[in-house]
Amino acid sequence: MFSLIAWVIASASTSRDPSIKLTAQPICGTCLSPPMPFSVRMVLMASHPLLFVIPTTSYQSLLGAPVYPPRPQRIVVFDRYIQYRSVAPKTVSHSRWERIFMHSGKDAVRSFVESVDVYRDDTADPTFLSADEVDTLQGRLLRDQIVRLRESSPYYSATLLDIDLPDQMSRHWLEQLPFTRKDDYQAAPERFRLHLESSNPYDRTWGLVHTTGTTTGEPTPFYDTGHDMLAYWQMLLRTCKIAGMTPDDVSVSVMPVPAMSHNAFISSRDACSVLNSPYIAAFVGTPQPEFPIHRRTDYALRLIERNQATVIWGIASYVRHLVMRGQELGTDMSSIRLVWALGEACPVPMREDLRERLASLGAAHDAIRINNGLGFTEMRGTFVECLELNGCHNPSPDLFIWEVVDEDSGRQVPDGSTGSLALTHLNRRGTALVRYLTGDTVAMTRESCVNCGRSGERILPQHESIYAARVSDWVKFKGVLLHPAPILAALAALTALTQYQVILSKSDTSDPYSMDRLVVRVAESTGDDDLRGRLQADVRQAVHAACEIRPDVEWVPASAIYDPDVSIKARRFLDERPHQEHGVT
Ligand SMILES: [Zn+2]
Structure with missing residues (x-):
């Protein structure tokens, strides 16, 4: 296995020679356990389109459903100079996407899920439970997590020690607990890490990401164990499912290369990995002369054109900048059908502007979807739209309870009312938070979605088309x-x-x-x-x-x-x- 990985790295590093065509033979997927595949993946990401297939080894005992879909094991590396079009995944016609999106509704969504094996195999997806069943599931998981925090969290063990834990719990039980504020977490992030007495290797620290710190001060580390990573990948798969991505999609990410490990850059890559869908990181961002691996916007546009990308991932304002530059260059963007415009608000006029500009570059206007989620590092992901402006779904109600609260009384506000957004983790082993105020004002509903039929928390648009207003603004x-x-x-x-x-x-x-x-x-x-x-x-x-x-x-x-x-x-x-x-x- 080690020699194979060395061969892949060596091959990738020599692939600048256009005469070299890279291929890889099937390998044993179970060897791709952390941390080794990360290094391989990063090497390949820097220069190649990459289809990364996750092994079949599942983790059903803890998460209740296979994280890794049972698919053929393979790594395929395409040389970017000579093999793009000939070996790229099959060309996808717009009519396919129109079938998915033009006929939205519960039946269409169900048949879409059944048509994609990695989604169909996720039989424990809690978003398809009834609202009452989600409440029951969250209550059970909340009790387990509170017991875990009592035993293992330096921050919460004292406050939770003498609190009564009924057998049947619900989100309303949380109303008696104090909020956790960003200042508390930022002042002592290590106190929010669990210290588990466990020999399970999945309970060991796997890695960390940082909060952006752009609005609240210093970047703060947020730790994951192997257990948390599996939950995170499963959540990303469900995020893609809600957004209507498929393994046939070809993604180009223009998320900037960050100075610190940051969720936005990592999660787009990991979402495509767990979906088994081809992914290219354009490696844009602030250039660092010592290591000149950053690429310019024009190069990102060429990647989109050459690879007939169907999906763009990026910060909303940068995506707009990219598309406007594409108009100046006349870039062919006819294959684009989904834009993840993340990291900031993307109101309706901005969506329409993007759609018009993409259409001017050949994309099918009515088939283009702009997905503007509301994401948090402390969530390791994003709320996601099933349909534009139909509300932003919690993709994994088995990982979080989201409350909308009145900060003065500590009580939850009725569905549809505006209040402060608070996060409680339900199944974490690394950093874990309870009633954590994100700093956003939102309105939320738990009614089943009329479009897709999913249950769980759904954030509603405000000011016509913005999902959250930041309290500190x-x-x-x-x-x-x-x-x-x-x-x-x-x-x-x-x-x-x-x-x-x-x-x-x-x-x-x-x-x-x-x-x-x-x-x-x-x-x-x-x-x-x-x-x-x-x-x-x-x-x-x-x-x-x-x-x-x-x-x-x-x-x-x-x-x-x-x-x-x-x-x-x-x-x-x-x-x-x-x-x-x-x-x-
Ligand atoms: Zn929906």
């Missing part, structure tokens, strides 16, 4: 509370805007006591003065309609607002007033 402006979400949604509706940014400033920047001022920075365009004048009027009118404030409009170079070589996300909202904490959306 509330600011005082001219003495009243102001939230950027409706302003940004209004600006996103102006598709003529290529880049924009909302700034809170002062009328005299040298005087902290002067009047507050709201400025919208707009990317300069080459249009004529009439166009510019109309756009300025539209911006002022849109912002006024959203918050009854008339903004000043400033024209700046697009790179002054968003430079993808510098930042993962576009910074759409900044508070530049003196003595104010800067808010970032």
